[in-house]
Amino acid sequence: MAYKDEQLSEEKVFKDPVHRYIHVKDQVIWDLIGTREFQRLRRIKQLGTSFLTFHGAEHSRFNHSLGVYEIVRRILFNFENRPNWNNDERLLCLCAALLHDLGHGPFSHSFEKVFKLDHEDFTKKIVLGDTEINKILQRVGKGFAEDVADVINKTYENKLVVSLISSQIDADRMDYLQRDAYFTGVSYGHFDMERILRVMRPTEDQVVIKQTGMHAVEDYIMSRYQMYWQVYFHPVTRSAEVILSKILHRAKYLYEQNYQFKQKPTHFLSFFAENVDLEEYLRLDESIVLYYFQAWLEEDDTVLRDLCERFINRRLFKYIEFNPNQQMTEWMELYKLFQAIDIDPEYYLVVDSSSDLPYDFYRPGEEEERLPIHLLQPKNDELKELSRQSDIVEAISGKKRTDHKLYFPLDVLEQLPADRPEKMRIFEILFG
């Protein structure tokens, strides 16, 4: 029997708090899960710094990747024998679902910004490079690894396959919304996934939803909206993210100044030089990063030491709402006042905007801007865009809610002498 068709003699199951069980029968999937590149995802948290806000949010990208695989497996079970679906694509979809987040690094978002990296490039490198993953995919067949990379990169010829893993209603989002809700403990993020899976239909180039499933999709859209503001963009998490990002900036800056670290940052050197190869990338996970943050508590550089102390011991920056249009001159004054009291504003006075953590709210958009969710009409098989059918979706998708906050170390400011004029003026600007 060809490797691609090999089945395990007995089905394996993973207990999962979101989907109850994750079922594996394909030998290829079982082998991929066992690779060192996939096992590494156990050491990358799904929600980065959110554990400092929601103490339960310690789940990993390993959990999520298995969850996405399971959802796609269930979708494909429902697609069998339906028009437009070719079951020869089944294994490709399952592999792409399982491996879609393979290239995520530690605290992905901040790392990518500071060191100018792209986790999608690394996913491609892991799938196509000299890795255990690639060896397995090569065994499946000629060109199979390239096809998996194309599906994940959204450049695969069959857009229906791509849309299962990545579209406005895909397995990736359906897993992370429920999983993140479960582990953070919030009551948002829940929707009737079983219903959505039952009303999904394959068309030539995308997955669409039967009109009768509209209310289940409305719930899903509301979940996305609420999870963003309540969890993903939580101001305390953003504060931790600001500090994390400033630690990385400071360490890079010190390296560029030939600063002599007491603990040589061996694992970071290629990141500082912005020349990271695959092996170096795979070696750095969150346990290593946190080890360095601990080690840097002993450094002579006061900024690096202080920022690491804040991150490790959760002494985060405080924040106020900030309007860059109305408060432009106040910001410039604050910048000078911080300099006057020897607090470097580059590290300790930070404006954070909603676009610093992009999140895809559902937007119908313009024609051909991006593909919306389409509802399949019962009588004539016509497709209608979701927000034109649903008042609820129209109401939230038309709303542009954006946000800017100013972060600063209130504890340091409070320690300044009460009669210091700069302190009085800073407090006046910040708190009125």
Next chain:
Amino acid sequence: MLENHARIMKFFSTADEVVGRKKLQKMIYILKKCDIPFEEKYEFHFYGPYSEELTLRVEELCNLGFISEVKEDKSNYYQYRYRVTEQGEEFLNHSKVELPPLESMINNMKEKSSRFLELVSTMLYFDDLSKQEVEEKVQTVKKTQNYQETEIAEAWEFIDKLRRQSTH
């Protein structure tokens, strides 16, 4: 503060007016591929490279009153027009962000259709491949757009022209 916002504002200010969100998405991507330092992250979507980060940043600029957005109903879809406001110009006056000269590149792109810019940005997305592989890839991922050989040839010329402009 808000350096990435300021770069996008410089683009709008130079362009005077941008019509269409799809066009805006592709123009910034093409400039980025010509080494103009925009930092918005792009991914490949159904209609070519697309940046959620850019969408959100433009929404922020509209909410802050730095850019005006006019929505026009085109019967089966909406179209959006963008211009810098007076407050936006004031914000730019305070900003220290510098960009290389963009005017001729932007003017060249404004003259083109969004369909053509979709083709150009898709070709640039695959710029790590050989010329022949890029063309094959375009025919694969853009099957429904049915791009003709003459359009692809025109797109190569356009890319060369833009790259020459970006290095001057």
